[in-house]
Amino acid sequence: MRKLILKSPIVLLLMIIVLAGYLRFYRLEDYPIQLNHDEVSQLYDAISIATTGKDIYGNFLPTIFESVHDFKSPFYTYITALFYLIFGGGELTVRLPGAFFSTLIIMAIYFFSWRLFKNQIMALLASLMAAIVPFELFFGRKSFENVAGIFFMLLGFTALLKYFENKKSVWVYLGVIILSIAMYTYFSHAIIIPLLFISFIFIFKDEISWTDSNFIKAIIFWIILILPLVFLVITNPDARYRSETVFITQDVNLGERIGLTQTGNFLLDNVVKLKVITDYGFNRYLNQFDPLYIFSFGLDFTNQGPVGMGPLFLVQLPFLIFGLIYITRQNNIIREKRFILTWVILGMIPSGLTFESFSPHRSIMVFTALNIISAAGLFFVFKYLNNLPQKRIFYISIITIFLLFTFNFVYFIHMYTVNFPNEKFQHLHYPFEQVARFMWSEHQNYDRIVFDPLYGEVAPVIGTAAHYYLAYFGNYPPAKMQQEYRRGEKTREVLFDKFSIRKIDWIEDQNLKNTLIVGTIWSIPIKEVDENKIIKTFYYFDGKPAFYAVSLK
Amino acid sequence: MKVEIKILILIIVCGFILRIANFSFPFLSAEEVRIAYRSYTLSEVGKDEFGRDWPLLFNSSEDYKLPVVSYLSALGVKIFGKNEFGVRIFFILIGTGLILVSYNLALNYTKNIKVALFTAVAVALSPILVFLSKVPNESIVLTFLIIFIFYFLTRRNTTIYVAGLLILSSMLVSKFSWFIMPLFILFLVFVQPNKFSFKIKSLFFIFTVMASLLSILIFLQVPQATRSFLENNLTLFSNLTIKNGIEHLRMQGIQSGWSPLMERVLFNKIEFAVVGLLHWFSHLSPNIYFGQFDKTGILNITSLGAFSKITIIPFLLGLFYLFQQKLNHKKLLLFLIFIFTFPASLVYPNYSLDLIILTIPLLAMIVGFGLINLRFKLRYLIILLMFFETAFNLLIIKPEVNYTNTTRPSWIVPIAEDVYAVSKGIKVGVSDNIVFDIAPYILWENPVSPEDNFLKIGLPYKYRQTSLNKIKMIGADNNFYECTPDENINLFLSQRDFEKINRTLNLVITKKYQDNLGNDLVYKIGNSICVN
16 A cells, blocks of 8 residues: 555545535535525626626725625635636636635645655644544635635745755745745735744754845745735725724723723733733633634534534544644754744734634644644554554554544534535525516516515524625616615615615515615514515425515505 | 742742732622521531531532532631631632642652642642632532542552542532542542552442442432533533534525435434533633633633633743653543543533533643743743733722623622611612622621521522522512502612613612612612512
């Protein structure tokens, strides 16, 4: 087996990539069950950029996309625009870049792990793990720029490690260029990659000669490459707004705690306030390493407490522990092991500093590293078993491990295809697509169409991106959207074409003429409405009624 | 005197000062003040607050309590009188003694004086060990005993009978001891290297198992013992979230066309074991040790973990140092951490934070390994920062007093005093939601006679007092009316009851009481409103 692997690692890698590709592209349009608000806004903005050079708000080639006032980083929208030019405007288009980079990441993980651990079998195991683990599949199948960012990070650091081996300048330049691209993909990468790069230089300082002009020039080149990004982050108010709105100080509980720190002494109050924020952030940061989160509910697939799905398989837990022990005991990779552990420590910072208790999408780079470490653990176990005199134990153990992984994988598939849509359809804005399509089918029959995106089975939430859903599923020309889009005078009102997306005030709105009103029980007292006026009911994924279309003639 | 001994004395003195600094902080919680009052009745008349003679099992609002903590506290009150000093002093001494025992254990275990000294430093500066040394509680006593047993059984000259006595003592401290001790002793005598013969080892292990079983069997004679186990120590199995989750997810699969057999394979009772396992490991998360240990402020300062934040650096270094070692007794230390916390796998969703406290001296040893692997200056800088963070939180207590406004209500004292003073003359009604349990505060803060307040109840489970001589607790279901001329009662109303009657009846507020945050919390109402 070992001979086979060493003989043809690339063939095996290709097989793993094919497997990864299959798992990422198979029925990509069906799962997740509907484009979520991020996907639909990125897709429509991408179409808008590709056809007009502007986003829907009329900004020419923006460096940050206002989207639904969440100010998205531009990488994914532009790459989707590229895919749009090749594949057209189907729903699949927005998911293709994510799945594409998520498949390519297998290769990046292979080369990165190989450079890092100097062991091809371990590298193959790491890429095999990456091909099947929950977080890679989950984030690979939804349009998400972070995956692309990590792909570039892995490649960039691989190139730098390669440079230390052969000192060919091409690798160091390639490394810094790729790392710069990675920084442009996702906001948190703009902070984490420089930190990681500085740590990398510090850890590998013995490999770097400060008279090595190539390295110095490459660093200067890197600084030049990232200057526009630094300028953007510092000067662009939208970027600052984005950072402020997701920063930990937006956490309500932290706000309450700060409010309780008043001692009456100005100086002391400020010291204590700083301390409270530090304490809170540090605690949140460390909380991200909770095993229950990583192995049980981290992907937030269900509403069933601990019965859910973590970013990593449960079966990886022992291998992760073995992997940590194994790599710390390897004396030939001292710098490399320091680097991978630094990767884990720094990578969790974005999750620790944001207002959400857990944000797995900001921790993908850590999960990637943990995955690689668990592959090292798997290798360690294989090696140990292989050295046992009784081969029977080896084979039984291998079969057991295989079966455990298979069981975990089937469990994930069940969770992803059955439980996740049933439990979390609301996160995907289900059934906004049907609602949007229906409103367009009735477009000619009414003078005005009012849509209130306030929805929810248990409690009401305002569904964002309703205008994107309407525009995209109505094939509304982006150029026209740029002209038509405007804010109205009523509560939450956005207007374009015949559409008014806003809060329904039923007492007033029920008197409107030749109007189609679509809303949920949170905005329309449906029991009081004449049944004949309800021309269509839309259902949540679990079959319960969601939206009602009320015809006012 | 050797330099090491001088340093050790310095560490112990420093630890002691931290434990007595700001002596009245933290203010006693309802549970702790109940122990305080009980210690007073025990020391005065040899009876607990219910009037039972020298009991071995006490009541609390959450679970039954074993005797050692109450009697220790009673000893302090007997010697130093009915005051905070008497209640807290023995726990301060035990907490300080833990520094010495941890030092000895580390020295004996690692044969490295530096590791031992750094272990002592980590124990002395651990915020939670400082905090728990200041209030009557089981955790600090059990930790002390367990570390002492560990030290005793791994040192060269050991008297097995003394070790047996220590084990028996631990059985009277906390229920957790009944679960942990057999595995702990099994590990100590059979896995750790020692000088005992196989026969002695076996006998000692059997003795521990018998002691645990006997404790459980005796406890099961108590009427609500099974309920106590199920509600406090085995909650995983009665957890409806997991049970319903399994059924819910399975049903979704069947509705989607997956075979019922496959659904049973994927979602079954193994989920309980998985959740239990991960919940157990979750207890060992770094945020609990270095982030926030207890957000309620009952077991620790709310903003701190078991150690200062900076301690995570030497801890990680120590951990990797141990990983790098070949399998030896040092590395086996890591297994003990899992042994001490394994009962947490049976409790979900609550965290059994008391179990984590037992592991802190072991983690301190790992921190010790880490500190010796640091450069000189960095090492002492880290120790300085450890000291600074703990000391800062013990000295600047205003924020913490505010955070624990409800769990450690220092503002209750004037209310408790006024309630008692009024009740000497007329009837008093007190809203039962002013604090979790106001009765022990009234009893502890005033010169009451124990005999006057005995309740003569057997062994009530999760008991909360609803009346006290002329004082009646007002619940949410009580109604108010205007008093007739022959009725004479004063009311101390919480916001809930005040708002309830303020709309319909004319209230004459004679006094307002505020909490630590400056909010009006309790209203004293004169002789106008009565309660049924």
